[in-house]
Amino acid sequence: MYDILKWINEEKSARSHLKGLANKMAEELDQIRETTSPLLTIGSTSSSLTTAGTSLAHNTAWKHGRSVKLKHMEIQQLQTSLQKEIDAKQRIQEELKECQAENILKAEENLRLKEEIDKLQKQLTCEQTKQLTKSPITQSVSDDLSTFINNTSIDRFLRNVTAGLSDSPALLNDTNNDLSATFDDGSSGGDDSSRTMSGSLNKNQTIRPLVPLRNELHDFMIANFHVTAMCDDCQNALIGIVRQGFVCQRCKLICHPDCMEKISTPCRPSIKDRSRTILLDQHIVRIPKAGGIKKGWSKYQLLNLQTKLLFYELSSDKDQKITWPQPAFIIDLTDDEFIVSSVTSSDAYHANKKDVSSIFKISILKLSSPKQFQHTLVLTNNESEKNQYVNMLSDLSSKVKTLKQTGATRGANFIAKELFDTSKCSSLKETTAAVILDQDRLIACGEDGLYLLDISKDTSTKLSDKRVHQLSLISNNELLVTLAGKQRTIRLQSLKSLLEHPLSPLDSKIIETKNATTFTVHSTSLVLCVAIKNRILVYQLFSTPKPYHYSFIREFNIIQNVTYLEISTININQTEQQILWYGYPSTFIAQRLDQQCPSVSLLRDEDPTLQFFRDRPIEALRVVPVTNSSSINELLLVFRELGIYVSCSTGMRTRHRELMWTALPISTAFSDPYLLIYTEKSVDIYDVPSATWLQSLPLSRTRSLTFDGCICLSHDAELLNHHSKLLYLIQKTNSNPLLNVPERASSKSLATRGGRFRVGGGVVGTIKSTTSSSIAPISGPKDFTHISHLGKGEGLQIISGLKQVSPTSTLSSINHSSSGSTLNTNNRRSLISGPQNFVHLTHIGPSDISTFASDLSTTNTTTNKAVISAPMNFRHQVHIGHNDEIDQLNSNNNNNNNNNTRKGVTYEQQTNSVLLKQQQQQVTSSGNSTLSSQSLSFKDEDDSDQPLE
Ligand SMILES: [Zn+2]
Ligand SMILES: [Zn+2]
Structure with missing residues (x-):
C-alpha cells in the first residue's frame, strides 16, 4: 500500500512538472511566433504586393498549423514520457511480486523441513519404544495356532475387553494430548481464523496438512470393510460405515487408526489366511429368533468395542443393501442396571433342556420411566463357555461401575423417559419437530397441525390446522417461526395469541419463501435464514410490533441444493461472530452474516484418501463446534457416513481419529459436548472433544425432534403396542431438567392418578429377540x-x-x-x-x-x-x-x-x-x-x- 501511495504521489508530481513544462513551452512558442511573424510579412511584401492580402491570410494559416503541430508534438512527448514512467513502475511491481513469491516458497520450504524433522523425531521415538517392547510374547503369536483356537478364544476375549477398559483412560490421556496440541496450533492459527473468516483469504496463510499415520513395519492403507472385522492389535471390533480401519497391503493385518502406529508385530505375508479364519470362528453365540426360542436360534458373532458388546448376525438372508458390518444390536456395559446371569429352565421355557445350562441372560435398562428392561438370552456352545462369559461380563460391569463411581471414566449416563403416548393423539405418530414451552408444556408438529402437549396432565390441544414441517420458538417464547402448509412457506406467529385463540388464522407469511426446504433462526439476533433449493434468503425479524414484520437482507446463490442450515455464534479472538453454516452433498460452507465477504469451505484438506468425498455425494448433516475452554478452533463435520475433525481456520483435518457410526444415522442432535446419533438400532452418544463413543441406548427406530435431541420420537417395537412414543432423553445427573416429566412407575399409580387404566404403562420385561420384532x-x-x-x-x-x-x-x-x-x-x-x-x-x-x-x-x-x-x-x-x-x-x-x-x-x-x-x-x-x-x-x-x- 505504501508503495502504491508513493507511486501515485510521484506520478502526481511528475504530471504537475510536465504541465509546467508544457506551459513554458507554449509561452516560448508564442514568443517565437511573435518574433518570426514580422519577418514573414516582410518577406511576403518583398515578393509581391498583389498577393499581400492572400499571403497574409496564408501566413496566419501557416502560423496556426505550426502551433497545432507543436501542440501535437508536445502531447506526443508527454505521452512517451508517461509511457516510460508506467513501464518503469510495472518493472518494479514485477520485481516485488517475484520477491514475494520467493518469500512464500522459502516459508513453505521451512515448514516442510520442520515437518520432516518432526517425522524423524517421531520415527526415532517409535524405534526406541519398539526396541523396548520387543518381547517373546509378540513373536510367539503365530506359532501355536491350534491351542490358540481351542483354548484362548474366550480368555483372549476377556483380555481384550479388560484391555479395552484399562485402555480407555489412556485413550483419554491421548486425546488430551491431542487437544493441547490442537490448542497450540489454535493459538498460532487464531489470527488465521480471523483472517479466513473475515474473508480476505490470504495466500500466505499456512495450511498445514495432517502428517499421515505411519508404521515402518507394515504397508498400511485405509480401507472400507464390508464384513465384521477386528483390530489385530487391541482385539476390539472395527465399527463404521466407511474407512473403519487400516489393512496392511502385504500381510493383511487389520487395525484401528488409533492402534496403527503402535503395532510392533512383524509383517508376515504368509499368515494372512490364518488370521481371517480365526476371526470367523470366534465368539459365536446364538440368540432366539424373532418369535422366541420356539422359533429357533440365530447365529451371531459377539465382538466388543471397549465397554460395548456388538452382536453381528451371521445368517445368510441378510439385507443385501447393507454393505458395511452393522451390529444387529448393541449392549452397553456402562448401563447402571446391567445384569448378567445364568438362567433356569423357567427363564427359557422352550429351550432344549440340555441347552439351558449353556444359556445366560443379559438385562439392561431400556426405559427408566416407566421402568422397562431389555433382556437378551444368549446360548453359548457349552456350560463352561457360558460361565466364562458370565464371569467376564459381570467382572467387567463391576469394574465399569467402580470406575464410574470414582469418576475415572467419563460416562454420558443418558436415560430415556416416556413423555407422551401418541396413541392419545394419533396425528402425533409421525411428528417431525417439537419445542419446549415451559416445564410442563411443549409444542409438537402433528401430521395435520400444531399441538400443545401438557405432559403433567397428559393432554393435547390442537393449535393450528396447517401441516407444520419445522418450527422454532424465539424472542422469549413470544415468536413462533414455522415452515408450514402445502406450499412450505415461512410463517411468523405470536404464540400468545395462538394459545389464547387456537385455530385462528394469525399468520404473517413470507410469501417469497415458497417451497422452502429448511430454515434456521437465531434466537437473540432474530436473523432468519431460509433455504429454498439452491438459494438462501436472509431476513431480519423484529419482535415488535405485531403482527411481526421482517426485512429482507440478502440472498446467497449456492451451486447445489442446501440440505443443512444453522446460524451459530462463535467466539473468535474474544469477539462474537455470527456465522451461517450450511451444507450440501459432500460440502460444508461457512458464511459470515455481519459482513460482506466470500464463503469458506470447511473441509479443504487435499488428503488423497478423502477423495471419496469428491467421488460421490455424501450427505452433510451438521457442523458441531468442538468446545474446549473459551474459543473454538476445531469443528466436527458430521457426514452421513462418518465424522471428521477440521481446523476452523484452515479447513485441514486436525485428527486422525474419525467418528464412526454403528449404522447410518436417521437423525442427529448436539447437546454440548455430546453428539447424539440416532440409528435404526440404537441411540449412540459420542463425546465430541475426546472423540469417544460413550454410550449406546437400546432404543431402535428413534429420531430427534429438537436441536439438542432431548425430545425424540421412538418407533421402537418393544416400547409400544403399535404406536410411537415421545421420549425425553436426559442426563441422569441433570438436576435441572427443562421438562418436568412425571414418573410413570406403574399402571396402578397411573390408574389412581388419572382415574383410569392405562395401556402399556405397566412394568414389563421383554426378551430381546433377533431384530426389530419383539415379544411383549x-x-x-x-x-x-x-x-x-x-x-x-x-x-x-x-x-x-x-x-x-x-x-x-x-x-x-x-x-x-x-x-x-x-x-x-x-x-x-x-x-x-x-x-x-x-x-x-x-x-x-x-x-x-x-x-x-x-x-x-x-x-x-x-x-x-x-x-x-x-x-x-x-x-x-x-x-x-x-x-x-x-x-x-x-x-x-x-x-x-x-x-x-x-x-x-x-x-x-x-x-x-x-x-x-x-x-x-x-x-x-x-x-x-x-x-x-x-x-x-x-x-x-x-x-x-x-x-x-
Ligand atoms: Zn485397535
Ligand atoms: Zn504387514
Whole structure:
C-alpha cells in the first residue's frame, strides 16, 4: 500500500512538472511566433504586393498549423514520457511480486523441513519404544495356532475387553494430548481464523496438512470393510460405515487408526489366511429368533468395542443393501442396571433342556420411566463357555461401575423417559419437530397441525390446522417461526395469541419463501435464514410490533441444493461472530452474516484418501463446534457416513481419529459436548472433544425432534403396542431438567392418578429377540389386540358377569380374540385383551425362580399365581394360534411328561386368571367389598381350565 501511495504521489508530481513544462513551452512558442511573424510579412511584401492580402491570410494559416503541430508534438512527448514512467513502475511491481513469491516458497520450504524433522523425531521415538517392547510374547503369536483356537478364544476375549477398559483412560490421556496440541496450533492459527473468516483469504496463510499415520513395519492403507472385522492389535471390533480401519497391503493385518502406529508385530505375508479364519470362528453365540426360542436360534458373532458388546448376525438372508458390518444390536456395559446371569429352565421355557445350562441372560435398562428392561438370552456352545462369559461380563460391569463411581471414566449416563403416548393423539405418530414451552408444556408438529402437549396432565390441544414441517420458538417464547402448509412457506406467529385463540388464522407469511426446504433462526439476533433449493434468503425479524414484520437482507446463490442450515455464534479472538453454516452433498460452507465477504469451505484438506468425498455425494448433516475452554478452533463435520475433525481456520483435518457410526444415522442432535446419533438400532452418544463413543441406548427406530435431541420420537417395537412414543432423553445427573416429566412407575399409580387404566404403562420385561420384532410379555401385541378401555364401573360389571362364564367359553374367547373374530360378550373380550389390567405385584430373584419353577406342577393355585404375577420372570415365549392352543392343552392333559412347552402354555392360561384377579383387586381398591367370594369363584375356574378338553 505504501508503495502504491508513493507511486501515485510521484506520478502526481511528475504530471504537475510536465504541465509546467508544457506551459513554458507554449509561452516560448508564442514568443517565437511573435518574433518570426514580422519577418514573414516582410518577406511576403518583398515578393509581391498583389498577393499581400492572400499571403497574409496564408501566413496566419501557416502560423496556426505550426502551433497545432507543436501542440501535437508536445502531447506526443508527454505521452512517451508517461509511457516510460508506467513501464518503469510495472518493472518494479514485477520485481516485488517475484520477491514475494520467493518469500512464500522459502516459508513453505521451512515448514516442510520442520515437518520432516518432526517425522524423524517421531520415527526415532517409535524405534526406541519398539526396541523396548520387543518381547517373546509378540513373536510367539503365530506359532501355536491350534491351542490358540481351542483354548484362548474366550480368555483372549476377556483380555481384550479388560484391555479395552484399562485402555480407555489412556485413550483419554491421548486425546488430551491431542487437544493441547490442537490448542497450540489454535493459538498460532487464531489470527488465521480471523483472517479466513473475515474473508480476505490470504495466500500466505499456512495450511498445514495432517502428517499421515505411519508404521515402518507394515504397508498400511485405509480401507472400507464390508464384513465384521477386528483390530489385530487391541482385539476390539472395527465399527463404521466407511474407512473403519487400516489393512496392511502385504500381510493383511487389520487395525484401528488409533492402534496403527503402535503395532510392533512383524509383517508376515504368509499368515494372512490364518488370521481371517480365526476371526470367523470366534465368539459365536446364538440368540432366539424373532418369535422366541420356539422359533429357533440365530447365529451371531459377539465382538466388543471397549465397554460395548456388538452382536453381528451371521445368517445368510441378510439385507443385501447393507454393505458395511452393522451390529444387529448393541449392549452397553456402562448401563447402571446391567445384569448378567445364568438362567433356569423357567427363564427359557422352550429351550432344549440340555441347552439351558449353556444359556445366560443379559438385562439392561431400556426405559427408566416407566421402568422397562431389555433382556437378551444368549446360548453359548457349552456350560463352561457360558460361565466364562458370565464371569467376564459381570467382572467387567463391576469394574465399569467402580470406575464410574470414582469418576475415572467419563460416562454420558443418558436415560430415556416416556413423555407422551401418541396413541392419545394419533396425528402425533409421525411428528417431525417439537419445542419446549415451559416445564410442563411443549409444542409438537402433528401430521395435520400444531399441538400443545401438557405432559403433567397428559393432554393435547390442537393449535393450528396447517401441516407444520419445522418450527422454532424465539424472542422469549413470544415468536413462533414455522415452515408450514402445502406450499412450505415461512410463517411468523405470536404464540400468545395462538394459545389464547387456537385455530385462528394469525399468520404473517413470507410469501417469497415458497417451497422452502429448511430454515434456521437465531434466537437473540432474530436473523432468519431460509433455504429454498439452491438459494438462501436472509431476513431480519423484529419482535415488535405485531403482527411481526421482517426485512429482507440478502440472498446467497449456492451451486447445489442446501440440505443443512444453522446460524451459530462463535467466539473468535474474544469477539462474537455470527456465522451461517450450511451444507450440501459432500460440502460444508461457512458464511459470515455481519459482513460482506466470500464463503469458506470447511473441509479443504487435499488428503488423497478423502477423495471419496469428491467421488460421490455424501450427505452433510451438521457442523458441531468442538468446545474446549473459551474459543473454538476445531469443528466436527458430521457426514452421513462418518465424522471428521477440521481446523476452523484452515479447513485441514486436525485428527486422525474419525467418528464412526454403528449404522447410518436417521437423525442427529448436539447437546454440548455430546453428539447424539440416532440409528435404526440404537441411540449412540459420542463425546465430541475426546472423540469417544460413550454410550449406546437400546432404543431402535428413534429420531430427534429438537436441536439438542432431548425430545425424540421412538418407533421402537418393544416400547409400544403399535404406536410411537415421545421420549425425553436426559442426563441422569441433570438436576435441572427443562421438562418436568412425571414418573410413570406403574399402571396402578397411573390408574389412581388419572382415574383410569392405562395401556402399556405397566412394568414389563421383554426378551430381546433377533431384530426389530419383539415379544411383549402377556399382552403379545400381535394376537393380543386391545379392544377397549375399562373404567372402574365396567370392571365391576365384568367381574360379576364372570361368575356365569364357563371355562370353555373363556378359552374359546381367547382363541377368538387372537384370531380376530368377533365375540359374543364384551365383558370377556375386554378381560382377555386388557394388558392394562396387568399389575406388577412383586419382583422375584433368580434363586426364587428355581424354587417356584420346581414347585409349579404340584403347588396349589395361590402359589402359582405368585409365580405368574412376577413380571421379571414371566415372559411370553410364543404366540399361540387358535389350534395350537387346544393341541397344547390336550397334550397337557394326556401327556404327563413335564416338558417346557407345556409349562409355557400353562403359564398363559394362568396368566389370564391372574389378570382377572388383579383387575378384581383394582376394583377392590377402588371401594368394592365383594372381593373374596369372587376371588374364590375365579380360582375354581382356573382349576377347571386345566382338565379342559
Ligand atoms: Zn485397535
Ligand atoms: Zn504387514
